Amino acid sequence: MDFVLQSLVMETNQAAEHLQTIRILMERSALYRRALAPIMIVTGMIGILAALGAILAGVGTDRAFLLFWMSVGLGAVFVAFLLARRQALKDSEPFWSPPTRRVAQALSPPLIVGLLLGVWAALSGWGDVGVLVLPVWMMLYGCAIHAAGFFMPRGMKLFGWGMIAAGAIVLAILDPFARLVSLRCAAHGAMGLGFGLLHLAYGIYLYFTEKRKNVA
Numbered sequence: 001m002d003f004v005l006q007s008l009v010m011e012t013n014q015a016a017e018h019l020q021t022i023r024i025l026m027e028r029s030a031l032y033r034r035a036l037a038p039i040m041i042v043t044g045m046i047g048i049l050a051a052l053g054a055i056l057a058g059v060g061t062d063r064a065f066l067l068f069w070m071s072v073g074l075g076a077v078f079v080a081f082l083l084a085r086r087q088a089l090k091d092s093e094p095f096w097s098p099p100t101r102r103v104a105q106a107l108s109p110p111l112i113v114g115l116l117l118g119v120w121a122a123l124s125g126w127g128d129v130g131v132l133v134l135p136v137w138m139m140l141y142g143c144a145i146h147a148a149g150f151f152m153p154r155g156m157k158l159f160g161w162g163m164i165a166a167g168a169i170v171l172a173i174l175d176p177f178a179r180l181v182s183l184r185c186a187a188h189g190a191m192g193l194g195f196g197l198l199h200l201a202y203g204i205y206l207y208f209t210e211k212r213k214n215v216a
Contacts, residue, residue, distance in 0.1 A: 035087040036152070037206035039080045044200025046076050051192025060184045066122040066133065069191060070115065076195075103151045110144035134187050138167030138194050159202050166194045 050072040059068050088095040114137050121133050146160030170190045 035084050036156075037203050038087075039083050040199045040203025040206060042079055042083065042203075043076050044196050044198070044203055046072065046079065047194075047196025047199060048192050049196075051188045051196055054188045054191075055185055059188070063122050065184060065187060066118050069137075070118045070122075073115075073195075103148050106147040106151060107144045110140040110147070114140040132171075134190060135167040135171035138170060139164050141195075142167060155202070155206075159198075162198060163194065166198065170194065 050069070054065075054068055059065060085095045117133065117136065117140075142160045142163030142165075144160070145163060146157050149155075149157030149160055
């Protein structure tokens, strides 16, 4: 009997904790939206500039491609962390709160898989990165964004599907397109479009919709 009562108490406490987390997430949806616009814009600019820089610098081997874009990705994550932290401090909100941990937990598995895939490919010299690793990265990133979208503005889930679709398109057309131009040039261009232009476009959309909402 005591065991049953303890189980009921634990389930009640867990339900209350989940409801509290959901309530906080709903209250902070505006904070997440305000933070997302600059993060997406800056991340998009980093992606575009990195793609142009890689093409001009002639980053041409598989290993160089992987190491370069993994470094760019880690740098973009660090910049996003700083921007999110600045927005939290500006709004007098704790940064590493339970809802933030939920978002990080949703993002982490696909991103870690993508990082491990890149490290393994760089160390082993496996395959043709332009045709395989690149679209897999894009689709894994889309899965991460879609998972985080359950705790953030609903547009994030659509953005995640957009990245998955972009990865599928790249998987289908990058190899034929590479017959016309350099394979590495095509791969860098695809990274610039997927991780640069899409982020920039969504960030601009968030910026202007949030601005209109504040004016109203």
